[in-house]
Amino acid sequence: MIVPGAITELRSALLLAMGGGWSLAIAAEFLGYSSGLGYLADAAVEQTNTAWLLIGTFIMAAYSLTTFFLLNEGFKKLVSWMPQGAPGETDIEKVAGAAKEA
Structure with a gap:
């Protein structure tokens, strides 16, 4: 459970x-190879x-x-199983709404 959830954080x-x-690698070749x-x-x-x-x-x-x-496309395939949120909706809005109701 931890490793699949951490994949999105490992991407960056x-x-x-x-x-x-x-x-x-380029700097090393520039300096000495x-x-x-x-x-x-x-x-x-x-x-x-x-x-x-040039x-x-x-x-x-x-x-x-x-x-x-x-690498980015590979990560997209690895996290394709994750549900996508509604556009413009963030988790903080859900939490703030729940706090107002309580």
Whole structure:
């Protein structure tokens, strides 16, 4: 019961961790590797090759957006069993209404 209920809360944490992971991987390649997208960006900066830097940026954005989309769609499938509330209705309104009646 606890794990299925926690999936919705884990979604935001895992999406943030994925974004941080992409950032750190690119930064690590930028600083010390001789291959990868970070190396491509570093070489483009050293040679002042703006076209290669933009190409690398678009490739990095495409990879990270694809990863975000796939992870988000996976979480949507995992929580498809959860009931959806009525639009505009929040739990606090239910609680406040019950408190007024008491």
